[in-house]
Amino acid sequence: MTNLDERIEQLLQQSSIQHTIYKQNNDTERMEKLNLFARKLLQKEYVIGFAGHFSAGKSSMINALSGENILATSPIPTSANIVKVHKSDEDYAILYLHNDKPVKFEAGYDIKQVKELSKNGELVAQIEIGHKGSSLPEGVTVMDTPGVDSTDDAHAMSTESALHIADIVFYTMDYNHVQSELNFQFTKELMKYNPNVYLIVNQIDKHRDTELSFEDFKKSVHDSFAAWGVYPKDVFFTSLKATDHPYNDFPRVKKIVMDSMENWQDHLVETAENTLVKLHDEHVKFLEEEKQSLLEEHAEVVSEQDWAERDDLLEQYDKLALQTELFSFEAWEKTFDERRRDILANAGIIPADFREKLRSYLESKQPDFKVGGLFSAKKKTAAERELREQEVKDQFASVVQSQITGLMKAAMKQSFRDVGAFNDAQNDAIDRREFNVPFSVIEEQIPANALITGDTVLNFANKVSEATKRYFMRETDAWMAEQKPYLEEVASQASAPVQLKLQSMKAKVEAIRAMLAIDDQKDFAAKQMKQSSKELRAVARETAAKWHTDHEQALADVRLFDESMLVKKEEVVVEEQAQENKVVSTHNADAVIQSALKTANEVENIQGFQEVATFLKRKVERLQKKDFTIALFGAFSAGKSSFSNALMGAKVLPVSPNPTTAAINKIRPVSENCPHETADVQLKTEAQLLEDIQGSYEAIGLKVSSLEEAYNRADEGLAVELTDERLNVHKSFIRAYKEGFNNFKDKLGTIVRANREEFEKFVAQENRSCFVDNIDFYYDSPITRMGVTLVDTPGADSINARHTGVAFEYIRNADAILFITYYNHAFAKADREFLIQLGRVKDAFELDKMFFVVNAIDLAQTEEEAEEVKGYVRSELQRFGIRFPRLYGISSLMALKEKQEQTELNSGIAPFEEAFHSFLEDELMGLAVMALQEEVDKTVTRLKDLIEQTENNLKRKDERLGELAQLEKLVTNKYSQANTSIVLSETKQELDDLIYYMLQRVFYRYSDFFRESYNPSLFAKLPAQQALDTALKDITNALSFDITQELRVLNFRVAQYIEKQLMNRFKEESRELKELNRSFSFITFEMEEPSILEFEGLFQDRSKYAGVKSYFKNQKSFFEKNEKEKLKEALEGMLKPDTQAHIEGEKKRLVAWLEAYIDEQSAKLNEHIRHQAIEQIETERMLLEEEGRLAAWKDIYAKLV
Secondary structure, three states: OOHHHHHHHHHHHHHHHHHHHHHHHHHHHHHHHHHHHHHHHHOOOEEEEEEOOHHHHHHHHHHHHOOHHHHHHHOOOHOOOEEEEOOOOOOOEEEEEOOOOOOOOOOOOOHHHHHHHHHOOOEEEEEEEEEEOOOOOOOEEEEEOOOOOOOOOOHHHHHHHHHHHOOOEEEEEEEEHHOOOHHHHHHHHHHOOOOEEEEEOOOOHHHOOOOOOOHHHHHHHHHHHOOOOOOOOOOOOOOOOOOOOOOHHHHHHHHHHHHHOOOOOHHHHHHHHHHHHHHHHHHHHHHHHHHHHHHOOOOOOOOHHHHHHHHHHHHHHHHHHHHHHOOOOHHHHHHHHHHHHHHHHHHHOHHHHHHHHHHHHHHHHOOOOOOOOOOOOOHOOOOOHHHHHHHHHHHHHHHHHHHHHHHHHHHHHHHHHOHHHHHHHHHHHHHHHHOOOOOOOHHHHOOOOOOHHHHHHHHHHHHHHHHHHHEEEEHHHHHHHHHHHHHHHHHHHHHHHHHHHHHHHHHHHHHHHHHHHHHHHHHHHOOOOOOOOHHHHHHHHHHHHHHHHHHHHHHHHEEEEEHHHHHHOOOOOOOOOOOOOOOOOOOHHHHHHHHHHHHHHHHHHOOOOOHHHHHHHHHHHHHHOOEEEEEEEEOHHHHHHHHHHHHHHHHHOOOOOOOHOOOEEEEOOOOOOOOOOEEEEEEOHHHHHHHHHHHHHHHOOOOOOOHHHHHHHHHHHHHHHOOHHHHHHHHHHHHHHHHHHHOOOOOOOOEEEHHHHHHHHHOOOHHHHHEEEEEEEHHHOOOHHHHHHEEOOOOOOOHHHHHHHHHHHHHHOOOEEEEEOOOOOOOOOOHHHHHHHHHHHHHHHHOOOOOEEEHHHHHHOHHHHHHHHHHHHHHHHHHHOOOOEEEEHHHHHHHHHHHHHHOOOOOOOOHHHHHHHHHHHHHHHHHHHHHHHHHHHHHHHHHHHHHHHHHHHHHHHHHHHHHHHHHHHHHHOOOOOOOOOHHHHHHHHHHHHHHHHHHHHHOOOHHHHHHHHHOHHHHHHHHHHHHHHHHHHHHHHHHHHHHHHHHHHHHHHHHHHHHHHHHHHHHHHHHHHHHHEEEOOOOOOOOOOOOOOOOOOOOOOHHHHHHHHHHOOOOOOOOHHHHHHHHHHHHHHHHHHHHHHHHHHHHHHHHHHHHHHHHHHHHHHHHHHHHHHHHHHHHHHHHHHOHHHHHHHHHHHHHHH
């Protein structure tokens, strides 16, 4: 297989993937284009296409450029067929028919017969002419298309499809018809899917200088096309008649054609790749047009507010539909039964460690079981039996609680929710209900006089599991029976209203789902283009195989012409629907801001609208401020500072020489009080500095209790001999501390204002930087003018434990995260741990805000090598849970040079900056703009509803005032006190679930940590006992770090869960209140960002685990025999209980934290709703009593719409 064959096959594979996507999304036009494209690839055709008016001299131009005499052999232009000419072994003409097999005219054929058949445009699709004596290179095809002024839509479509697969297109115009609107329209469309378009203005010999100078004529041609947004690769002015015309560009056109033929194989692949990109762009546009069409079609059914609240509407509809179904007690019973069976089927009641306890318990129940000596056996045996029974009872209770009870109660609550019957009373009743599984469930399964074998224990365990499940089935059967009267009462009262509500929502919901289906199709296409699924690739392979088969069959299907074929066949009418170009409306930030300000200014003097006016202005102020925090992460050697400098376009950050001393450096936009190139240096507090210096002393085996003692014992610390060179960083820190302590001891905790020179010293000189916590450096540059604050964080491998917490805060709260890795550095352990943490939280963010950079990409010897490295990084990121990363290869040094010297060095920063700026301006700003637009729409709708409602109620004013009084009383009573029991109960259950799975997950990585800690190289380098101590320290530190990281994420996810629960409650409350009063509209509730707890590490006292060292006899037997595995199991057995105890303790802290947070935010939510509802009732009451205001308010509304 040649190189071209391989590249063609790759293109076919990608084509088949796209074809499968388009088929799934019902895009038949793109499918048909890909079918043509595949045929072109299989024929290995490099196509030079010609298009234009019939009268523009296309055929003459083709003859002159290609050396082919197509005019003499092709049908007349009016036949409206595509004609292709190429070199072949024999002369022939093949007619490809729309609905029949192709027909071949062999050498010596009668051109008149070809023309006769070709006049029927519905019959003949394409004509292929092979010339034995052609001067065209083999593989190059010249294609003539029907005139663009054909009145037949089918011809226009075939022309467009044919030009779409051309590698280069010459659009030829007659001198007298250049300004035809058809030229502008056709070329504008053509260039959307084929960028390799040249314009030829032919027959310039018709020009007369007396009427217009030729330069002015050329300028008018360029200006006219530019006005239509058409920018071709070039525009040529030619005359085939007056070859010596002074402005004749024909030689230049000829050179382009000849040059393209010379390297046609490369050009073929390049344009094919571009074609696939363009096709997909077309497909995205097609889906956008489909959605816009649906939006217009359903405009009367689905309002803008309905669309904004679509998720809530669908959720409400689905709940109502399920509720209707479950009004039947049998259906409710069946649904709950499925849930409980699912819970029981998936319950891991007998984990391995519990099975071992069951084995011990089973042994203790045997008649011959005995422990202790001759005189103490009876007493010790009884005690041992009691101990083993108690251990089984304790763990059985724990497992049942985590695996069944909590989930069962959640299912019970959900079954009430589904039927609209859940309230505080039901919640409390379920919480109080106890599932006390009697120990007899276990005792009754004990086999009599059985020999204790593995199978005996397994059977016993299985029986215990089944008996436990039977217990829960009996208990929940009883519970279901108890609920029947209550549920039947609920059904009798709620059935009719729910059915009416469902019916009223049906058309709206169906319309919304049709529109969302388009979004699903867009998501499907985007995901599959990034990484196609196994199933899709399988279908795509079938498509590619079919193309191959069809191509071979097409060659085999060619029939020789005979006279009978001239009989006129029944015409087949093909209906084509022309696609209208529809523009999808998007929110323009400036327009939305102006609209919001206008709305705020207009309504702020209306009683009851002042709060929303202030809210809108505050949102606008935030948008206009454009305050973005961008956090840079990576190991110290990754080149974060040099990358920052490349982004800034100047050498702003000096490189910190030592990871232990690195501070958090922030490059901020300048302000009046913070001028260009000044810095605010925040020095560490005494407590922070003491924590850091104590950590370094402890690492080398010394303890200090004060800053003064640390200073006085510095020489002692520096004299300590180290066998582990990894600890030298701590010596560096102690040395720097000693040198700078006297200069900074009186300034600790203060902020020092510094100029640029001093700032660089604080960053680069260790005896200064070790006293610094963070630095704000103010610098004016294009990126800071965008509102960007660049945070250069301590490396992922920082030894400072405090940095880990700081890093997580930036992961949570930064607007974007840039992770930098160095070209020839594999991911270090610290990188891995940080990336795993990113992977844990990535899916929790509304936007994918992570960017990954391979720095120093210029070190690659070849482009292939650079791609290999990026491929490796991509696969590693995916391994850490980061799928579809935005990954860029960049040379920071070259990028900085590019910006400073205004040169092009191929640094790779341009595509990154384009994507990054787009993220900031479009995605981040887009969310805020969309939210602001929703609030504007809600405000205008509220005013409209209030006016309409008041007008309708003026005739029944007294009655309405009475209703408002009742409504006010209802609101006051309902929101006088926040009821948090449901949210609290569900959040605690969520916490239980998260902790349970976290415990499972933590020890999944134990084997990896153990392998890294107890590795042969460590034991080869250090004495055995020291190596064992170091390994124990490493593994406990790794586990401790991992658990702390997991707890941070767990806390973060609980916070998100609470936010989701309370926001759902806000939406439900708003919806219920709006049903009571149509004009109610509530400003979105904004929850306060919670402070995540700080989590302490564990395994502080490692001496309690030192006993595992006894498993080590010597290095050989440790690594080659089973001693290492024995130590591993023994250590795990000791670490697990401490881990569980630690996490239980942290769980108590988390429960206290979540209770306080829920209480606080629930109270604020209640007040948020109550305050607005009462104010809006007051507004309507005032308007009814002072109806003279109505006209002014209507004027304001008219201005807003």
